[in-house]
Amino acid sequence: MSCLTETIIHQAIQGDKAAFAKVYQHYRTPALKFSISLLKDKEEAENMVHDVFIKIWEKRALINPELNFSSYLFTCLRNMIFDYLKQVEKSQLLRQRYMERMDRTTEEDQEDLETRCILLHKAINAxxxxxxxxxxxxxxxxxxxxxxxxxxxxxxxxxxxxxxxxxxxxxxxxxxxx
The missing domain is CATH 1.10.10 (Arc Repressor Mutant, subunit A)
Incomplete structure (x- = not known):
């Protein structure tokens, strides 16, 4: 990864779209490799890289040009991926709990139905x-x-x-x- 000049990064932070495109081209491949290593899903990794650059563009006025941009980018990307993974895990947990509850409800409903049938037959016979x-x-x-x-x-x-x-x-x- 060749060094991107501080001037281009500073111009990108100031809102220069051409300079931002250069920053994007420079960091896209390493950011993608980093994302794939964490997500193990190329398509989702591409989405994350795309989303992080959109977020950086939208919040560019808040970026301190004196700090290391590479560290900033990869920290943002890592945090975004971790948030995504937590959301996926939470979603899977909710789905699992729902399925367990459905299984339990079905078993309970079946037991309840069987009990009611027995009671009904006894009541009919009475x-x-x-x-x-x-x-x-x-x-x-x-x-x-x-x-x-x-x-x-x-x-x-x-x-x-x-x-x-x-x-x-x-x-x-x-x-x-x-």
């Missing part, structure tokens, strides 16, 4: 034979109130009342136990 028959004809058989009434030779209103009472009892027993 119904009187008549209510149980009406409920099963309606839910499993898909029969209407009228069809159930005709097949059991009872009134449609009795079917409706028995279903309402059966469903209410089931709801109470399953909700109270879970």
């Amino acid at each position: 119904l009187s034979e008549k209510r149980k028959l009406i409920l099963l004809l309606n839910i499993e058989g898909g029969k209407s109130y009228q069809e159930i009434a005709e097949s059991l030779r009872i009134s449609k209103n009795t079917v409706k009342n028995q279903l309402v009472k059966a469903k209410q009892l089931l709801r109470e027993r399953v909700d109270l136990a879970s």
Whole structure:
């Protein structure tokens, strides 16, 4: 890396775009190699180098021309890369926690569903034979109130009342136990 004159760096800091282009051309390759060594990703390294030079251009008025520009550049680049890596790590950790929570929730939901099914079967079996028959004809058989009434030779209103009472009892027993 040949030495870039302090004059060109000073001109770049003062806002001379041509001088800044020379600074960019001079430091681009070593900055890229440095970034790749930390990131292990050429495309992301190129993005970082590009971003650091944009940031330096935007904040050029704050740069002290008396200090070593190379040290300043590589410190900025290193800090930017470390911030990026922390963000990636945080993102991966959040994704991992989310997936663990989803796995746990799914397992808990499955266990809850199995428990509720067991409670529901116990509650159905605890119904009187008549209510149980009406409920099963309606839910499993898909029969209407009228069809159930005709097949059991009872009134449609009795079917409706028995279903309402059966469903209410089931709801109470399953909700109270879970």
